[in-house]
Amino acid sequence: MKKLFLILAAAATTLAASSQTKELDNLNKRLTKSDEAVADAKKAASVNTWIERADALLAASNAYTKELIAGFSIEQSLNLIGEEPAEIVEVEVSGKPHKKYSFENYDIYVDENGSVAFWNTKNEFRPGALNGAFDALKKAYEIDPAAFSSKGYLVATNLLNQFNTNGMNLYNLDKKADAANLFVKAAETNQMLGNVDSVMIYYAGVAYNEAGEYDKALEYLNKAREIGYDQQGGVDSYIAYIQQQQGKEEDAIATLEAATVKYPTNNQLVTQLIDLYVQTKRSPDKVVAMLDKAKELDPKNGALYMLEGSLWEQMGESEKAEAAFLKATEIEPDNYIGYMNAGIMKARKGDKFVEQAQKLDINDVKGYNALIDQAIPFYESAIELLEKAHELNPKEIAIVELLKGLYYQKQDEGPEMEAKYKHYNDLYKSMQGE
Structure with missing residues (x-):
């Protein structure tokens, strides 16, 4: 039985390869016929010529990957494509481990569960086929927006799905700007179908932002917001964040102020606005009023x-x-x-007494000691608070530096304080790389 299975498996692979070769030959004939049709002035004036071209180019864009479906196991996928990978390597994508199955024209990325996560098209059967399909569909739409036949509707829907799929593949591969461009085309394709694709417009804004193209990000996020996709103020918050990244604090404040009027119970907006008020040193009364409002909405928010x-x-x-x-x-x-x-607040209180003491006449020992005695309780309270902070985050060098300085002043109080100073002094040096 085992021998028979292997023979049949080999036969199946041969048949699959033969079938694919025939499909590609037929596709090439379709493309050649389409090239001739669009070069003919009479045929080029027909909507059907361009719809057929869009369909043929769409088929060419995924000729090598049309059998791939995200979520399928790699075993299922290999059976469907009838091809073995040239190599399999362990890779990390977006901080997660994957196996990359490399083929001549594409790579498949498989997650830890053995499922196809996404793929990368290295070669289209005809270079630029996907964009060409979009241009052909636009040409058909320009000739007659109302003339989309059932086939035209189907082609546009398939093209929309391909933009979504390829866009997410590129996004997962950290090619964010390329992904955003495809999300934009997905939205435009949907528009030709008579739909407003607010989600794709939003995704384009997100991807452009992550690519560092902030102006484009704002363009599409604003579009999403204008057509009603604002996530109850979430998109406003995102827009303000990008404006802040650009150094446009006043624009960010204007965005958030308008959003808080519309969504007064969205504490994310209120908190973000307060933070900007503090950074830009707005009127204290205005900030305090906003803080009081935010604390009423979310009394358990320590950030406030x-x-x-x-x-x-x-x-x-x-x-x-x-x-x-x-x-x-x-x-x-x-x-x-x-x-x-x-x-730090406690330590500063102690510092004020020390500063006063240092300004006294050198002979005023009694006055000096009295001021130092008043400083000590504040320093001790500061140490207690800073020790707790260090316990929670032992890697924060600023806390270690503060403790080193406080214990330096207490060295003469005995071996325990001297040891504490040595500990933090040595730790500080090691954290500095000395």
Whole structure:
């Protein structure tokens, strides 16, 4: 039985290869016939000529990969394509392990479950076939937008699906700008079918942003928002983020202010706006009002208290800043930044007494010691908070530097403090690479 199975399998492979060769020969004849038709002025004036051309070019665009379906097992896929890979290699794509099955005209990427995740077309049967199919369909649409026959509708639908598939393949391969271009064409194809494809328009904006083409990203995200695809303010938030990346803080603020009027209960918008208010040093009254509103909507959001602390710190209100940072640690006890910032506030209070002491007459020992005694409790509180921050994030060098400086002042208090200073001093040097 085993021998018979192998013979049949070999026969099946031979038949598949023979069948594919015949299909490609027929496709080549279709393309040649289409080339001749569009070169004929009379035939080129016909909608059907261009629809047939779009169909033929679409077939050419995926002639080597038409059997591939995302989610199929690689075993199923290899049986369908009737071809063995030239090599199989382990690769990492977008931080995830894949196996790449390499063929002459395409590569298949297989996930950890053994399923086809996506593929990369290295060669089209006719170069530029997919774009050519789109141009042909547009030509048919220009001749007569209402003349799409049932075949024209089917061709356009198939072309739309191909743009979606190829776009996602390119996106997964981190070719974000190329993916965005295909998402745009998918939306335009759908428009010829009489539909508004807000999702593809949004995907184009996302992909352009990730490709670093911010102006194009904003163009398509704004289009998505204008046609009603705004994700309850989520698209506004994304637009503002990109504007901020471009250094256009005022544009970002205008976007968020308009969005918060439309979606006043969207705390993401409110928080993002507050952050920009703080960065651009807006009127404190305005920021505080926004913070109070945000805290009412989301009282368990520690980030709001961190923002409040930053605001009070900028205004020189150290007591209020410290209180806000400590409140943030109550809400999010695992967030080291709240402890670090509260520790810095405590240390600054101690520093003020030391600064006053250093300004006294050198002979005023009593006054000097009195001020230093007032500084010590603040430094001790700062150490306690910073030790907690270090425990939560031992890799933050700024915390280690602060602790080193605080324990340096306490070395003369005994061997324990001296050991603490040595520990943080050595750690600081090692983190600096010394």
